[in-house]
Amino acid sequence: MKFDIAVLPGDGVGPEVVAEGLRVLEAAGKRFGHVFDFHHGLIGGVAIDEYGVALNQETIDMCRKCDAILLGAVGGPKWDDPRAKVRPEDGLLGIRKAFDLFANLRPVKVLPMLVDSTCLKPDTVRGVDLVVVRELTGGLYFGRPKRQWRTTRGRRAVDTMAYADWEVERIAKVGFEVARGRRKKLISVDKANVLETSRLWRQVVAELAPQYPDVAVENMLVDSCAMRLIQKPSDLDVLVTENTFGDILTDEASMLAGSMGMLPSASLAGIPSNGAKAFGMYEPIHGSAPRRAGMNMANPIATILSTAMMLRYSLGLADGASAIEAAVLAALDEGYRTYDIMSEGKTKVSTNEMGQLIARKLEQ
Numbered sequence: 001m002k003f004d005i006a007v008l009p010g011d012g013v014g015p016e017v018v019a020e021g022l023r024v025l026e027a028a029g030k031r032f033g034h035v036f037d038f039h040h041g042l043i044g045g046v047a048i049d050e051y052g053v054a055l056n057q058e059t060i061d062m063c064r065k066c067d068a069i070l071l072g073a074v075g076g077p078k079w080d081d082p083r084a085k086v087r088p089e090d091g092l093l094g095i096r097k098a099f100d101l102f103a104n105l106r107p108v109k110v111l112p113m114l115v116d117s118t119c120l121k122p123d124t125v126r127g128v129d130l131v132v133v134r135e136l137t138g139g140l141y142f143g144r145p146k147r148q149w150r151t152t153r154g155r156r157a158v159d160t161m162a163y164a165d166w167e168v169e170r171i172a173k174v175g176f177e178v179a180r181g182r183r184k185k186l187i188s189v190d191k192a193n194v195l196e197t198s199r200l201w202r203q204v205v206a207e208l209a210p211q212y213p214d215v216a217v218e219n220m221l222v223d224s225c226a227m228r229l230i231q232k233p234s235d236l237d238v239l240v241t242e243n244t245f246g247d248i249l250t251d252e253a254s255m256l257a258g259s260m261g262m263l264p265s266a267s268l269a270g271i272p273s274n275g276a277k278a279f280g281m282y283e284p285i286h287g288s289a290p291r292r293a294g295m296n297m298a299n300p301i302a303t304i305l306s307t308a309m310m311l312r313y314s315l316g317l318a319d320g321a322s323a324i325e326a327a328v329l330a331a332l333d334e335g336y337r338t339y340d341i342m343s344e345g346k347t348k349v350s351t352n353e354m355g356q357l358i359a360r361k362l363e364q
Contacts, residue, residue: 002035003315006066008043008059008095011088012288013298013351014072020300020355021070021307024327027359028311028320039066043095044074044088044288054091060098068314069095070307071283076290096137101267101281102167103174104134104246105309108233108253108263113332117258117341120230125256130236131178132253134246135171136267138163139197141243163197163242168204170271175240176212177273182237187218189225189241189249201242222249229253250285259340260286261299264306272313280314282306296350299338301328304358327361 007022009015022038029036041059048054054074063069074088095101110118110128118125143160150156172188179186188205190198202219209217220228222245228236229249233256241249254260263285270278284302292298305328312321331354337346338354349357 001033002037003068004037004039004066005310006063006069007038007040008063008069008071009040010043010072010074010288011045011076012073012290012293014044014074014288016293016296016351017284017298017300017303018070018072020351020358021303023352023355023359024304024324024362025307027362028307028317028324031323031362032317032320034317034320043071043091045076045079047091048079048086048088052086054086054088055094055098060095063095063099068279068310069099069281070303070310071095071281072303073284073286073288075288076293078290093141095281096267097142099279099281100137100269102135102137103171103268103271103278104132104136105174105178105266105268105272105313106132106134106246106250106253106263106285107309108132108250108256110257111262111329111332114258114262114341117343118256120256124230125233127234128236128256130233130253131182131238132246132250133171133175133178133238133240134250135163135167135240135242136246137243138167139243161195161197161242161244163200165200165204168201169208172205172208172240174268174271175238176208176215177271179215179238180212180273184215185218185237186212186215187220187225187236187239189220189222189239189245191222191245192219193221197242205240225249226252229256254285259299260284261302261338261340262305264302264304264309266306266309266313268313277316278313280310282310282314296352297339298351299340300351300355301338301358304328304355323362324358327358330361331357 009018115122143162148157192198268280308321308324311317
């Protein structure tokens with residue numbers, strides 16, 4: 001089978017880790033008889049430098065003709081002026097809106113060989129296997145009004161958190177479906193004690209729950225959830241939450257796995273149920289790490305695992321996805337580590353060395 005993949009390497013280490021993701025995709029294609037055609041475009045800071053905007057219409061049109069999108073990362077100090085009218089993150093928010101990528105899936109799994117690579121006690125992180133389902137196109141990041149202005153008493157700014165019931169309903173359904181395919185435990189995270197949007201969120205989840213009698217549902221305030229992620233993360237299965245809370249909680253959760261460089265993500269335009277395919281964008285959860293750019297140091301595993309999610313959710317190639325995941329485990333089992341997960345007695349490798357190792361495991 002032939003698939004068209006839009007490739008948006010972005011800024012910083014983005015091009016380096018994406019290159020290894022493509023290497024592994026090609027290896028999977030050879031093993032399973034698939035062909036991947038890669039179509040490259042610009043997003044983020046490099047797009048600002050080239051076009052004056054973080055995402056242009058030509059790139060959107062290219063992505064629309066493809067089966068899925070692979071993204072690196074955006075941003076860097078070059079474009080960090082808070083007074084700038086155009087920022088690299090505008091491209092990220094823009095592509096999410098353009099394709100209605102409302103459902104962000106962020107799995108957090110602590111691999112057995114990495115339990116000593118985190119700053120937490122091994123007994124705390126051992127067995128952690130959870131998924132955060134984050135609403136991605138609403139809330140504070142997209143609400144209006146959003147502006148800054150001057151008054152006679154000084155500067156003011158406003159951001160608006162807004163949700164409609166249908167936005168909550170569709171992301172909650174994703175959470176229920178993901179939980180149904182796992183341990184059937186769903187925690188709905190909100191701040192219903194102070195926020196009206198969270199009260200609506202809790203109401204809609206409660207209305208949906210009877211449709212999923214096999215899934216146990218628990219409501220949890222976001223501050224309590226932040227503590228639970230550190231206290232007893234192995235008890236957690238699936239968390240569903242709004243945009244801002246999900247952004248913060250998943251960065252916290254990445255420390256359970258030892259590094260952001262280990263965690264993939266999928267941003268989907270549909271509800272993944274019964275093997276149904278959904279258009280999506282796939283990316284590591286880490287940023288552009290500009291200080292590491294060009295040094296061949298960045299961990300490409302999050303990007304490589306993101307390609308596995310792409311095969312599973314957008315291309316319907318579950319066997320290929322499982323093979324990539326197994327190849328990652330095999331490389332780690334043999335003691336190969338990038339700098340961020342390095343420990344005594346292991347073999348330190350570069351970005352492209354790790355990609356080559358994993359690709360070779362696929363070819364064996």
